[in-house]
Amino acid sequence: MRSFISNFKERLRLPRLFFRQPSRAEQIHGGPPLEFERPIPPVPWRGMTVIVVVVVVAATAAWELYCRSIGYGPTLNDNEDLWTLRRRSVTPESLVIVGDSRGWYDVDLDEFQKGLGKRPIQLAMGGGCGYPVLADLAKDESFHGTIICSVTPRLFFAPPGTPPMERGEKAVKRFHNQTPAQRASQYLAFPLEEHVAFLKQEELTLDNLLKRLPTPNRPGALVPPRLPPYFGTLDRERRARMIEECARPGSELAKRIQQIWIPLFTPPPPPTYIPKEQFMTKIGEAIGGRFHDITTAVEKIRSRGGKIVFVRFPHSGGLKELEDRETPRAKTWDPLLKMTGAPGIYYSDFPELAGFNCPEWSHLSAGDSVEFSKRLVPHLRAALKM
Amino acid sequence: MLFNSLTFVVFFVVVVTLYWSIASWTLRKNLLVVAGYIFYGAWNPPFAALLFSTTAMDFWLGRQIGKAKDRHAKRRWLVASVCMNLSMLGFFKYGNFLLQNFQWLLARIGIIYQPPHLDILLPVGISFYTFHSLSYTLDIYRGVLQPTKSLRDFILAVSFFPQLVAGPIVRAGDFLPQLVRPQPLRTGQFLWGVAMMTLGLFEKIVLADTLLSGSADRVFGYVGPLVALDSWAGVIAFAGQIFFDFAGYSTCAIGAALTLGFHLKDNFRFPYAAIGFSDFWRRWHISLSTFLRDYLYIPLGGNQVRPFRAALNLVIVMFLGGLWHGAAWTFVVWGLLHGSYLVIERVCRILFEDKAWANNLATRVLAGAATYAAVCIAWVYFRAADFTIASRMLGGMFGQHPHGDAILSTREMLQVALVTVGMISVHWSLRDSNIETAVTRLPRWTVTAAWALMACAIILTQGTSNAFIYFQF
Numbered sequence: 001m002r003s004f005i006s007n008f009k010e011r012l013r014l015p016r017l018f019f020r021q022p023s024r025a026e027q028i029h030g031g032p033p034l035e036f037e038r039p040i041p042p043v044p045w046r047g048m049t050v051i052v053v054v055v056v057v058a059a060t061a062a063w064e065l066y067c068r069s070i071g072y073g074p075t076l077n078d079n080e081d082l083w084t085l086r087r088r089s090v091t092p093e094s095l096v097i098v099g100d101s102r103g104w105y106d107v108d109l110d111e112f113q114k115g116l117g118k119r120p121i122q123l124a125m126g127g128g129c130g131y132p133v134l135a136d137l138a139k140d141e142s143f144h145g146t147i148i149c150s151v152t153p154r155l156f157f158a159p160p161g162t163p164p165m166e167r168g169e170k171a172v173k174r175f176h177n178q179t180p181a182q183r184a185s186q187y188l189a190f191p192l193e194e195h196v197a198f199l200k201q202e203e204l205t206l207d208n209l210l211k212r213l214p215t216p217n218r219p220g221a222l223v224p225p226r227l228p229p230y231f232g233t234l235d236r237e238r239r240a241r242m243i244e245e246c247a248r249p250g251s252e253l254a255k256r257i258q259q260i261w262i263p264l265f266t267p268p269p270p271p272t273y274i275p276k277e278q279f280m281t282k283i284g285e286a287i288g289g290r291f292h293d294i295t296t297a298v299e300k301i302r303s304r305g306g307k308i309v310f311v312r313f314p315h316s317g318g319l320k321e322l323e324d325r326e327t328p329r330a331k332t333w334d335p336l337l338k339m340t341g342a343p344g345i346y347y348s349d350f351p352e353l354a355g356f357n358c359p360e361w362s363h364l365s366a367g368d369s370v371e372f373s374k375r376l377v378p379h380l381r382a383a384l385k386m
Numbered sequence: 387m388l389f390n391s392l393t394f395v396v397f398f399v400v401v402v403t404l405y406w407s408i409a410s411w412t413l414r415k416n417l418l419v420v421a422g423y424i425f426y427g428a429w430n431p432p433f434a435a436l437l438f439s440t441t442a443m444d445f446w447l448g449r450q451i452g453k454a455k456d457r458h459a460k461r462r463w464l465v466a467s468v469c470m471n472l473s474m475l476g477f478f479k480y481g482n483f484l485l486q487n488f489q490w491l492l493a494r495i496g497i498i499y500q501p502p503h504l505d506i507l508l509p510v511g512i513s514f515y516t517f518h519s520l521s522y523t524l525d526i527y528r529g530v531l532q533p534t535k536s537l538r539d540f541i542l543a544v545s546f547f548p549q550l551v552a553g554p555i556v557r558a559g560d561f562l563p564q565l566v567r568p569q570p571l572r573t574g575q576f577l578w579g580v581a582m583m584t585l586g587l588f589e590k591i592v593l594a595d596t597l598l599s600g601s602a603d604r605v606f607g608y609v610g611p612l613v614a615l616d617s618w619a620g621v622i623a624f625a626g627q628i629f630f631d632f633a634g635y636s637t638c639a640i641g642a643a644l645t646l647g648f649h650l651k652d653n654f655r656f657p658y659a660a661i662g663f664s665d666f667w668r669r670w671h672i673s674l675s676t677f678l679r680d681y682l683y684i685p686l687g688g689n690q691v692r693p694f695r696a697a698l699n700l701v702i703v704m705f706l707g708g709l710w711h712g713a714a715w716t717f718v719v720w721g722l723l724h725g726s727y728l729v730i731e732r733v734c735r736i737l738f739e740d741k742a743w744a745n746n747l748a749t750r751v752l753a754g755a756a757t758y759a760a761v762c763i764a765w766v767y768f769r770a771a772d773f774t775i776a777s778r779m780l781g782g783m784f785g786q787h788p789h790g791d792a793i794l795s796t797r798e799m800l801q802v803a804l805v806t807v808g809m810i811s812v813h814w815s816l817r818d819s820n821i822e823t824a825v826t827r828l829p830r831w832t833v834t835a836a837w838a839l840m841a842c843a844i845i846l847t848q849g850t851s852n853a854f855i856y857f858q859f
Contacts, residue, residue, distance in 0.1 A: 038640070038650075039822045040575045041574075041822050042826060043574075043825065043826065044830065045574045046573060046577070048830065048834045049577050051838070052841060055838040056841045059838075179429045179430060180429075181387035181391060181393045181394075199848060201848055204846075204848075207596045207597075207600070210801070211797065215797045215800070216796060217796050218796065221792040221794070221795065222791055223794075272610065272789070273791070
């Protein structure tokens with residue numbers, strides 16, 4: 001008897017019967033020349049499968065326990081599908097929060113609901129630019145609700161093609177193109193992510209673990225700065241809360257994140273392939289274009305009876321110094337309000353909003369976010385003439 | 387739905403459980419038809435209707451070809467089938483491309499025409515299922531297949547979910563015979579299918595998406611000039627990414643089919659160990675290359691014609707093969723490059739085949755390395771979004787930008803280097819063998835450990851549901 005392998009090879013190499021009239025036996029259904037059977041390696045499959053299952057279950061359990069032991073807890077991943085689920089719940093009169101992670105961490109939905117009479121829909125996103133979302137809501141002819149837009153200039157005025165813009169654009173694109181399968185996957189992910197700590201797409205994946213390896217780079221290599229580690233939890237409404245480990249004053253985690261914000265918020269050096277002046281002109285044009293686009297979007301929303309208010313959320317320490325230097329209020333916030341004619345709330349203009357400290361320089365702790373939201377509500381009511 | 391998604395895991399478990407719980411072969415086949423349409427409709431439900439209409443038309447046309455008395459009548463029905471399939475493909479896939487090129491042509495003769503942009507959504511996998519379906523009428527015309535009497539069987543042959551959207555391109559003649567008799571449940575076959583799915587997902591999620599795609603995306607997405615090291619690293623990363631992405635899908639498809647008792651042929655056979663380009667195309671996307679060979683190259687005369695015509699045939703086939711991959715001239719250039727490679731190889735064979743040195747080990751290794759390098763150069767056109775990017779990449783690769791930027795981290799370059807060396811080593815060590823032989827010959831503990839390691843790596847990577855590259859084709 002021939003071995004299955006020689007049989008397999010022979011079958012694979014059978015010449016096809018071009019233009020020859022096949023015999024009756026060779027015709028459908030089934031004749032020897034057209035039939036094909038894959039060989040099955042003759043190994044003890046049952047035993048091997050049992051060992052594989054045991055090893056995989058044990059390794060997964062060990063990894064889960066380890067992740068929990070070093071401070072990770074179960075929470076939802078923020079991705080386009082979760083965002084899309086929230087975006088789908090926007091009705092024509094909804095109260096919507098858009099923008100970056102400060103509008104995400106620093107806002108308490110319960111306090112806003114109490115103070116503004118409506119439960120807000122959280123569409124702000126970490127590291128994201130709010131403009132694509134704003135533009136999409138402006139394009140939606142039925143929308144005439146209220147928008148609270150968080151403004152962190154480095155993100156809100158990020159030029160096209162940069163990660164913050166791409167983040168926002170990807171989310172909007174997913175909202176318009178989400179397939180039933182993607183939606184189903186998100187619903188299936190909920191119970192898993194709510195119970196398993198190591199399911200952190202931006203932190204504990206193989207890719208992100210490899211990024212932590214301390215490998216020195218070539219001098220002058222334009223390697224993107226690292227992103228901050230896990231410091232918050234998220235629920236199905238996309239309410240983000242800072243974890244206690246990060247909120248604790250002087251914690252190692254908060255200090256580590258502070259040092260990550262600095263390179264992230266520092267403008268990258270101009271590229272080498274175009275002259276610096278030309279690059280600066282291009283950037284200037286892009287920012288000018290963004291002001292114009294935001295103004296157009298705001299006008300569209302307001303023309304339909306919608307309302308919008310821009311909010312600058314607290315930030316502190318070295319990051320505040322950096323932002324004040326690189327994106328000063330006079331060049332970003334003031335022209336934004338002037339051009340759009342929309343109301344704005346700059347936290348430092350109001351003593352009751354100015355006294356908050358951000359543990360990792362960029363976001364409020366979960367407790368402070370509740371208090372801050374409570375104090376922000378009257379200002380929002382006034383700005384929105386509610 | 388994607389193989390690397392939670393929805394698929396649930397879908398697959400439900401389908402497999404139901405399938406093996408049902409005793410009736412007819413009901414099992416019905417279940418697979420329903421499963422195929424759910425699998426496909428999970429992307430965009432209305433496109434399932436398009437899939438059905440293509441299938442039903444080809445079923446009917448196949449019968450007409452079978453019933454036709456003379457060659458001319460058969461040909462007329464075949465032409466109808468080819469036109470129907472290709473016009474569907476043309477409209478959805480090439481509509482905007484054709485309009486843009488028409489506009490460009492008019493502009494050359496001074497006519498300014500602004501065509502409307504057709505907002506056409508490309509049905510996922512249309513290139514694959516069109517070819518699945520078309521193979522049926524072509525084979526009936528060629529006389530190697532008789533029309534099936536069962537519409538349900540034909541629908542299942544086209545919409546069998548493992549191979550529906552990204553191949554392998556399974557010909558009706560290879561699949562329909564498997565629908566005659568019920569396939570028994572064999573534990574070994576089922577578990578080997580699961581192991582192959584693990585391998586396929588490992589290739590896609592871990593090797594392609596996690597270890598290679600980042601470098602390839604950054605290099606091809608960078609707008610400035612790059613130094614040679616980064617340019618080559620990006621291209622080599624893409625060479626690995628596209629292999630693991632597509633071969634991973636094919637391996638998953640073969641594994642999923644095995645768990646249901648069906649047998650699909652290999653779509654890849656260690657292509658980066660190819661010595662020469664004809665060898666490469668016998669190893670890369672085999673179901674497409676054999677499709678083009680049988681239904682295009684041989685009818686054009688194949689190599690049974692004068693050398694110049696045979697060379698032209700090769701170029702025509704590769705031109706169309708390139709266009710099949712996407713509606714862009716960059717894909718055409720990629721195809722033409724491969725066509726040229728094949729012609730050059732043929733000339734070299736004529737000139738040097740008899741020489742003693744032509745078959746020694748050193749020559750074979752050199753030829754293998756040259757094949758890999760040339761394939762990588764062609765990938766530049768495949769991956770680049772336009773010719774500006776492609777020429778900038780090639781410029782970087784061949785040292786035109788010594789003062790260009792370096793953008794890859796040491797870690798990224800190490801990942802690309804390690805995965806590529808590993809991939810090429812495996813390809814060379816198995817080039818005259820197959821995965822089944824390797825599994826049989828390796829110590830049991832090695833196979834078990836590799837399987838467990840791959841499963842753990844997949845779980846650790848958490849799969850971000852990146853679409854497979856070949857879905858867009």
